[in-house]
Amino acid sequence: METPISSKTKTQIFVVENGKQRLRQDYLTTEEPLEIRLVFPHRTIAVTMRTPGADFALAAGFLYSEGLISSKADIQRISYCVDKSIDGQQNYNIVNVELRTGLFADLQSLERHFYINSACGVCGKASIEALQLRGCRVVEEEMIITPEVIYSLPDQLRAAQGVFTATGGLHAAAVFDTQGRLLNLQEDVGRHNALDKLIGTALLSGELPFHHHLVMVSGRSSFEILQKSIVARVPIVCSVSAPSSLAVSLAQEFGITLIGFLRGEKFNIYAGSERIHLA
Structure with missing residues (x-):
């Protein structure tokens, strides 16, 4: 059973227009913490601020993209915390993950990865080497892929974003054939988080890796x-804005076609142009 917490929250706002204000109801994107715990060893491995929904997929995708599991078979069970000593009731902001018997997650590797991502003095080269070591x-x-296929992605992504349409404050990740x-x-x-949910959903349904697919964020x-896309084996990654310098370096190092500023019938190719059929 997935969380009953809504992905949208009602609120009252004042709209100011032409110097006058009026009161109306609006919707906000719900933001709540999600704690991901391993049952054995009993340990919290991540706390992320997320929009409730697809929490089990988010947990599975996180574990997969961080290298703690390699397949759906590594997961014995995913469930919400039922320890009523925490707050006296079912807690839909804590997910317990029980790994298969005999599998011991490399938590030191996870800690090293977090250190590399957070330490100001660690260079991009170290981040790339960490992925290679994994x-x-x-x-x-x-x-x-033809440019026409690439052009079609943003409109499809926006049309399918139900919560964004209601709130105007949400990111999305989508996979295309x-x-x-x-x-x-x-x-x-x-x-x-959106990408972890996407990857986790595919993992739990047996649809990984993403060979011959495109992902857009x-x-x-x-x-x-890019790190999560590499683990999921995504050949082409697209986005509506510019990539970071380290994202470009990762794409070049790991053979990913990276597209940015995808808007209308225009986009930039930052790496892997050989996969795009150009006249």
């Missing part, structure tokens, strides 16, 4: 977006 390989899938058909979309207050492509 065994992440170059994405070598051969596929050729080589013909540009939308296969799945997930929304969250954070881009990386709203906003920009960051290191985290």
Whole structure:
């Protein structure tokens, strides 16, 4: 059973227009913390601010993209915390993950990854080397996509964003096939959470890796977006804004086609132009 917490929250606001104010009801994107715990060893491995919904997929996607699991079979069970000693009732902001017997997550590797992502003095080269040490390989899938397929992605993404339409304050991650058909979309207050939900959903349904697929995210492509895409074996990553410098370096190092500023019939290719069929 997934969380009953709504992804939208009602509020009263004052709208000021032409020097006059009026009161009306509006919707905000719900933002709540999600704590991801391992049952054994009993340990909290992450706390993220997220939009409720697809919490089990978010947990599974996080574990997969961070290298703690390698397949759906590594997960024995995912459930919400039922420890009533915490607040006296069912807690839908804590997810317990029980890994299969005999699997011991490399938590030291996870800690090293977090250190690399948060330490100001650690360079981009160290971040790339950390992924290589985890065994992440170059994405070598051969596929050729026409610009017309790329052009079609933003409108499909926006049309499928139900919560964004209501609140105007949510990111999305979507996966498409080589013909540009939308296969799945997930929304969250954070881009990386939306991508974890997307990857986790595919993991739990046996649809990973994302060979011969395209992924598009709203906003920009960051290191985290590329890192998760590499683990999910995504050949082409698109975004509506510019990528970061480290995202470009990752794309170049791991063979990902990286597209940014995808708006209308125009986009920039930052890496992997060989997958785009150009006249």
